[in-house]
Amino acid sequence: MIRNSQTAEGLLRVANELDPALRKVGFRRNHLRWNRPRASFVDVVELQLGKAGVPGREQFTLNAGAFIPSFAEVVWQKKHSGFAKEVDCAVRARPDEILRHAFSGDAHDVWWHLQTKHDAELVARELNELISTHLIPFLDKFQSYDDIRQFLVARTDFFGKYPLTRIYLALAQWATGYRDPARRTLQETAATSGAWSERATSVQSVLERGDDALFRPFAISAQPETKAQRGSKGLVSNVSADQGQR
Numbered sequence: 001m002i003r004n005s006q007t008a009e010g011l012l013r014v015a016n017e018l019d020p021a022l023r024k025v026g027f028r029r030n031h032l033r034w035n036r037p038r039a040s041f042v043d044v045v046e047l048q049l050g051k052a053g054v055p056g057r058e059q060f061t062l063n064a065g066a067f068i069p070s071f072a073e074v075v076w077q078k079k080h081s082g083f084a085k086e087v088d089c090a091v092r093a094r095p096d097e098i099l100r101h102a103f104s105g106d107a108h109d110v111w112w113h114l115q116t117k118h119d120a121e122l123v124a125r126e127l128n129e130l131i132s133t134h135l136i137p138f139l140d141k142f143q144s145y146d147d148i149r150q151f152l153v154a155r156t157d158f159f160g161k162y163p164l165t166r167i168y169l170a171l172a173q174w175a176t177g178y179r180d181p182a183r184r185t186l187q188e189t190a191a192t193s194g195a196w197s198e199r200a201t202s203v204q205s206v207l208e209r210g211d212d213a214l215f216r217p218f219a220i221s222a223q224p225e226t227k228a229q230r231g232s233k234g235l236v237s238n239v240s241a242d243q244g245q246r
Contacts, residue, residue, distance in 0.1 A: 010114035010120045011049070011114070013120040014047065014120050014123055014124045015029070015031070017124030019034075022034050022036075026038075030083045032047040033086075035083050040068065040069075041069065041090075042068075042069065043065075043067075044063075044067055044089055045131065045135065046064075046065075048061050059112065061094060061109060061110060062130070062131075062135075063092065064093050064094075064135050064139060065089025065091050066139060067084035067088060067090065068090050068148070068168070068171075071172075077202070090165070090168040090171075090172070095110045095130060095135075098134050098138045103151070103155055145175040145176050148168075149173055149176050152169040163189055163196035163199075164196070166188070166189045166193070166200075167186065167189060167196070167203055170185035170203065171207075174207050183204065187200075
């Protein structure tokens with residue numbers, strides 16, 4: 001929640017400055033959040049306001065992630081609708097983690113402050129560079145379920161804090177043929193995660209029913225199609241690729 005008009009105005013100014021470059025690479029915007037559907041999953045970029053601090057010195061950061069609709073459908077037993085949020089992503093990362101390629105919990109959060117209109121312009125310039133040089137290439141590297149699995153295996157720092165991440169790891173393991181490790185991951189989650197125990201058990205029951213169609217194959221295109229490409233496709237087939245939302 002944006003806590004005062006100065007912060008609201010500054011964050012919206014930053015978002016407005018970021019929007020054109022993100023749209024060029026296929027993202028669409030909802031307030032302070034952007035989504036880019038890519039076949040079987042959705043890339044997410046999000047501005048996040050920090051906890052309340054000194055009035056007029058509220059801080060914010062940038063989050064990025066990859067949301068997998070089919071995983072969410074297994075977990076929550078319903079189709080996802082609306083814009084995907086970073087907190088629900090299977091892959092989740094913040095700027096320092098991406099810059100340092102450090103995803104084991106050692107990276108530090110990076111926060112920005114806005115006090116003047118000029119601050120917003122400077123921050124937006126910095127973030128645009130960060131997004132184009134580091135964040136988009138980070139998201140583009142996830143080309144398969146196994147890419148997701150390998151990333152999550154390394155995110156052991158998340159497991160204690162975020163049982164949902166452990167469940168997503170189990171789903172990635174299952175989708176790539178690591179069935180026994182997936183079962184162990186879910187059983188460990190059920191045994192140690194309190195309120196998530198029932199959810200982990202439910203997910204295992206869904207998987208054991210053997211519906212492999214739960215996990216649609218990846219068909220990744222990192223760049224948005226041109227109008228000519230879309231028109232050419234339409235001449236061949238009226239069937240569009242499934243671009244499930246998170």
